[in-house]
Amino acid sequence: MNTATSQESFYENKHEERQKLKQGYSEFIERQNFTWHLTANFNRDTTHVQGWKILKNWSARVDRRLHGRNFHRKSIDERLFFIAVPEIGGSSGYLHYHIVAKMPIHSEACFELVAASVWEELVRTGDLFCQKIQNSAEDVSRVVSYDIKDIWKNNGLEQIIISTEFAPNN
Numbered sequence: 001m002n003t004a005t006s007q008e009s010f011y012e013n014k015h016e017e018r019q020k021l022k023q024g025y026s027e028f029i030e031r032q033n034f035t036w037h038l039t040a041n042f043n044r045d046t047t048h049v050q051g052w053k054i055l056k057n058w059s060a061r062v063d064r065r066l067h068g069r070n071f072h073r074k075s076i077d078e079r080l081f082f083i084a085v086p087e088i089g090g091s092s093g094y095l096h097y098h099i100v101a102k103m104p105i106h107s108e109a110c111f112e113l114v115a116a117s118v119w120e121e122l123v124r125t126g127d128l129f130c131q132k133i134q135n136s137a138e139d140v141s142r143v144v145s146y147d148i149k150d151i152w153k154n155n156g157l158e159q160i161i162i163s164t165e166f167a168p169n170n
Contacts, residue, residue, distance in 0.1 A: 021157075022148060022151060025148055025151070026141075026144050026145065026148060029083060029100060029144045029147075029148070030137075030140050030141065030144055032081075032083070032100070032102065033102060034082075034083075034100035034101060034102045034133060034140070034143075035101070035102045035103075035108065035132065035133055036099075036100065036101040036102065036111065036112075036115075036130060036131070036132060036133060037098075037099070037100055037101075037130075037131045037132075037133050037143045037147075038082075038097075038098075038099040038100075038101060038115065038128055038129065038130050038131070039096060039097070039098055039099070039128070039129040040055070040058075040084070040096060040097040040099055040119060040123075040126070040128050041092070041094070041096045041123075041126050041127050041128070041129075042054075042094055042095060042096060042123055042125065042126045043092055043094060043123075043125045043126050043127070044094060044125045044126075045094065045095075046094060046095045047095070048086060048095070048159045051086065051095055051097065051161075052161060054122055054123060055084055055097065055161055055163075055166075056166045057122055058115075058118055058119055058122055059080055059082070059163050059166050060072075060166065061118045061121075061122070062080050062111075062114055062115055062118050063079050063080050065110075065114045065118065066080070066103065066107040066110060066111065066114055067079060067107070072167070076164055076167060077104070078104055079103065079104075079167065080101060080102075080103045080107075080163060081101065081102055081103065081163055081164070082099050082100060082101035082102075082161075082162075082163045083099065083100055083101075083160065083161070083162050083163070084097040084098070084099045084160065084161040084162075084163075085097065085098045085099075085147045085148055085151065085160055086159045086160070086161075087150050089150070097161070098146065098147035099147075100133070100143060100144070100147060101115075111130075112130040115128060115130060116128045116130060
């Protein structure tokens with residue numbers, strides 16, 4: 001067998017596998033009915049471990065402000081739920097997260113203000129951009145495809161954060 005042909009076949013199969021996996025992630029995320037699209041910027045050198053810790057702290061503080069000091073006793077469905085996909089690059093070249101999020105309907109009105117102010121408290125150099133996702137399949141698909149566009153770079157797939165990992169009392 002020709003070595004060049006076997007290498008091409010290997011890379012074609014790997015590409016097909018990645019496309020299937022990416023499509024699966026996309027479909028999973030789209031089914032969650034997220035209502036917010038966020039970009040969480042650190043604007044400084046930040047490792048994935050540091051990013052994870054900051055997102056954990058941010059999530060707890062947002063839940064506390066939206067749901068009170070006993071937020072940890074609430075079920076997952078009554079709290080902030082998000083998926084954060086890391087990306088290194090953009091105009092700054094630093095780690096940042098693309099986040100899709102949802103929370104109980106009674107928390108929606110305050111979410112943007114609370115989320116951004118908590119982020120700025122935790123990451124003085126950072127900023128959090130919040131955008132409401134329109135209630136259409138096209139907008140959801142657009143947001144999800146943008147968020148997972150670089151999932152293969154810098155171990156992005158292994159670094160995805162799902163907020164339920166912060167809530168041991170499910």
